[in-house]
Amino acid sequence: MLDIDKLSVHYGGIHALQGISLGVPKGKIVTLIGANGAGKSTTLKAIIGLVKPSTGNISFDGNSTKSLRTKDLVESGLVLAPEGRRIFPNLSVEENLSLGAFARKDKAEIARDRNKVHELFPRLEERKKQRAGTLSGGEQQMLAVGRALMAKPRLLMLDEPSLGLAPLIVKMIFGIIQTINREGVTVLLVEQNAKAALEIADYAYVLETGRISLAGSGPELLADDKVRKAYLGES
Amino acid sequence: MDLATFFQQLANAVSLGSLYALIAIGYTMVYGILRLINFAHGDVFMIGSYLAFYAISATAMPWWAAFPVALCLTAALGMGLERIAYRPLRDSPKISVMISAIGASFLLENVGIVVFGGRPKSFPSIALFDTVVKLGSVSVLSVSLFIPAITALSLLFLEYIVHNTKTGLAMRAVSTDLDAARLMAVDVNRVISFTFGLGSLLAGLGGIMWTMRYPQLNPLMGIMPGLKCFIAAVIGGIGNIQGAVLGGFLLGFLEIMIVALLPELTGYRDAFAFVLLILVLLVKPSGLLGKKQTVKV
Numbered sequence: 001m002l003d004i005d006k007l008s009v010h011y012g013g014i015h016a017l018q019g020i021s022l023g024v025p026k027g028k029i030v031t032l033i034g035a036n037g038a039g040k041s042t043t044l045k046a047i048i049g050l051v052k053p054s055t056g057n058i059s060f061d062g063n064s065t066k067s068l069r070t071k072d073l074v075e076s077g078l079v080l081a082p083e084g085r086r087i088f089p090n091l092s093v094e095e096n097l098s099l100g101a102f103a104r105k106d107k108a109e110i111a112r113d114r115n116k117v118h119e120l121f122p123r124l125e126e127r128k129k130q131r132a133g134t135l136s137g138g139e140q141q142m143l144a145v146g147r148a149l150m151a152k153p154r155l156l157m158l159d160e161p162s163l164g165l166a167p168l169i170v171k172m173i174f175g176i177i178q179t180i181n182r183e184g185v186t187v188l189l190v191e192q193n194a195k196a197a198l199e200i201a202d203y204a205y206v207l208e209t210g211r212i213s214l215a216g217s218g219p220e221l222l223a224d225d226k227v228r229k230a231y232l233g234e235s
Numbered sequence: 236m237d238l239a240t241f242f243q244q245l246a247n248a249v250s251l252g253s254l255y256a257l258i259a260i261g262y263t264m265v266y267g268i269l270r271l272i273n274f275a276h277g278d279v280f281m282i283g284s285y286l287a288f289y290a291i292s293a294t295a296m297p298w299w300a301a302f303p304v305a306l307c308l309t310a311a312l313g314m315g316l317e318r319i320a321y322r323p324l325r326d327s328p329k330i331s332v333m334i335s336a337i338g339a340s341f342l343l344e345n346v347g348i349v350v351f352g353g354r355p356k357s358f359p360s361i362a363l364f365d366t367v368v369k370l371g372s373v374s375v376l377s378v379s380l381f382i383p384a385i386t387a388l389s390l391l392f393l394e395y396i397v398h399n400t401k402t403g404l405a406m407r408a409v410s411t412d413l414d415a416a417r418l419m420a421v422d423v424n425r426v427i428s429f430t431f432g433l434g435s436l437l438a439g440l441g442g443i444m445w446t447m448r449y450p451q452l453n454p455l456m457g458i459m460p461g462l463k464c465f466i467a468a469v470i471g472g473i474g475n476i477q478g479a480v481l482g483g484f485l486l487g488f489l490e491i492m493i494v495a496l497l498p499e500l501t502g503y504r505d506a507f508a509f510v511l512l513i514l515v516l517l518v519k520p521s522g523l524l525g526k527k528q529t530v531k532v
Contacts, residue, residue, distance in 0.1 A: 071421070075420050086415040086418070088408055088411045088415065089411070090411055091404075095404060102419045102421055103421075151420065
């Protein structure tokens with residue numbers, strides 16, 4: 001569904017991504033794990049058009065995304081819940097969700113999706129009039145995911161949804177990612193929390209300083225010695 | 236100062252304050268969205284006045300047809316300015332955009348001198364706005380009553396757009412986090428263009444009312460009001476629409492009342508704005524209604 005071929009990104013003099021290739025098949029959960037600064041967020045930003053790749057090709061549904069704007073990509077179903085949540089703190093929870101559905105015109109379906117988001121995250125319904133900046137970290141993450149769902153994603157990209165959250169909330173968010181996936185949404189999950197990510201992933205890539213160093217199915221990587229040492233904190 | 240004079244000056248202060256408020260809003264809206272001081276805003280105000288002047292005197296249009304035409308052209312000018320002078324520099328350092336804004340300002344002033352001529356022109360009198368109205372012992376020009384009313388209507392209209400329309404929601408989103416707004420499939424360029432159009436429209440409206448009150452046009456007439464309204468926006472807390480309105484009224488009152496109370500200071504009236512600016516910046520750098528900038532991590 002999403003194919004990345006030899007993607008390179010430079011920031012000034014820094015070679016952030018050094019020709020990475022990866023694929024996300026339809027209906028699967030694929031995860032990209034790696035340490036801080038490995039280039040995980042850059043990969044997602046390049047996919048969604050927020051940073052310009054220097055070389056390489058990205059295609060979504062078989063079509064190159066090169067000439068497309070972020071707006072066009074989002075409208076075609078490629079949606080990113082960005083790192084650090086990036087909710088609009090001065091807007092209400094409700095308005096944040098409306099912005100998720102900004103480009104859509106199908107009023108009835110938007111209302112249905114809003115109900116669905118409220119079912120997944122009852123907290124958001126309780127707090128819909130509240131300014132988003134007053135929510136707790138976990139609630140803000142729920143809002144970021146809910147907002148992304150309002151865009152009716154076919155491929156949902158999540159950038160570190162577990163960042164700064166209590167283990168129980170992480171478990172809940174990851175459970176919801178699986179639910180969303182079962183309902184037919186393909187997922188590309190970027191995580192530092194390698195264990196949680198590998199447990200739910202069909203396929204995983206390990207990113208190290210701008211290069212893919214390892215790839216395999218979730219269980220394979222969970223069992224891999226190198227991964228266990230470097231990312232799961234085992235000796 | 237007797238009571239009659241006081242009310243007279245109060246009426247003057249309200250109408251000057253309203254004009255400042257209208258123009259200050261344009262600065263604050265553009266700053267809110269792009270973190271850019273649009274130094275050419277005062278010159279857009281000037282061009283708006285000239286457009287209204289020519290629409291009336293060069294065509295056979297009655298004022299109520301000529302003014303809307305002039306306003307639309309002024310809005311188009313603001314949008315064109317953004318397209319040509321600011322959009323190409325969107326990813327450049329802030330200082331480049333600021334220099335471009337100063338350049339645009341000089342350009343408009345000098346094009347004004349070439350096209351409109353340096354000699355002042357007088358705005359034609361329109362009976363509806365140019366009659367003296369007596370309210371008890373106070374007599375004011377009818378335009379001084381129209382100005383606050385039109386300003387109030389514009390503010391309501393603006394408030395409605397920002398808080399009750401989809402475009403307004405997009406404007407608020409873009410002003411908080413441009414990239415996050417992009418991720419919501421907001422057409423950021425369209426929103427920015429719309430903001431410039433709206434701000435310029437208000438500047439044009441201010442320009443028209445200004446020249447009916449002070450019926451002399453010259454190509455440099457936008458500089459002082461432009462500077463003062465920029466100050467009004469900063470005093471109120473730049474980026475905040477209510478703040479701009481507050482700052483505009485504050486400046487208008489201060490200017491009129493100080494001169495009324497201490498006539499010997501008349502020569503310094505343009506300096507009050509700057510003194511107030513310095514005082515406010517010393518005490519509350521974020522402006523009266525401004526929020527402290529939080530640094531994003």
